[in-house]
Amino acid sequence: MKYRQLTKEQFQELNLEFSKFLATQQIDKNEWEQLKNERPEIAEEELAIFSDLVWDDVLSKTNYIEHISEHHLNVFKCYSKEIVRIYVKCTNASKNFLKEDDFNWFLKNPLDETFEYYKASKKYLEERNLEIFKLIEMGGQISDGKLFDSLIQLID
Structure with missing residues (x-):
């Protein structure tokens, strides 16, 4: 299997x-x-x-994956040969990406100093679908890519 x-x-x-x-x-x-x-x-x-x-x-058919935890946000764009990751770290312990109010605050204030942004890309080490599947098994969710697209515009 x-x-x-x-x-x-x-x-x-x-x-x-x-x-x-x-x-x-x-x-x-x-x-x-x-x-x-x-x-x-x-x-x-x-x-x-x-x-x-x-x-x-x-x-x-999957092009985007998101994994959101309390203080970390990982969004991925899955191309045919490589995957691009944007990682956002929230350094304010009182904020929590899993709380709707805090997440909405982040969306309205993405340039606040409490957020650190990182971007990386890598070629797939295994078959594309297997690597995407592993991200899903680790808690990632298939998404529409809107968050990735807005973050990439912000940091590029």
């Missing part, structure tokens, strides 16, 4: 897509039930293959 198996909730949300996937494998509903009961290892393989297909599709 390339990534990780989708959760039960994710499979439920993708029920129609999974049914179509099984159809492409020439497995109908009755055969699927039989596989689950009599050959669970093969059923697990099918779940793994489907999970990898879904992850590859999602990750291929």
Whole structure:
């Protein structure tokens, strides 16, 4: 397995897509039930293959990742050959990026002296989608890129 198996909730949300996937494998509903009961290892393989297909599709379309913690903000732009990271550190212990009021204050006062900005880029050491997946597994969230785009304009 390339990534990780989708959760039960994710499979439920993708029920129609999974049914179509099984159809492409020439497995109908009755055969699927039989596989689950009599050959669970093969059923697990099918779940793994489907999970990898879904992850590859999602990750291929992912251009931005955000990871926000109390005093640190990491935003990434995922290009085809490299990833660009903007890191913002809040040095004011009374401010917290996870609190809506404090985050909005940051957005209105990005040049306040309590914020330190860093920017770096690196070529992928592994396959692009695998590196993006690892960022997500470490708590990153796929985003629309608005925060990255506004920060890049601020620091460039």
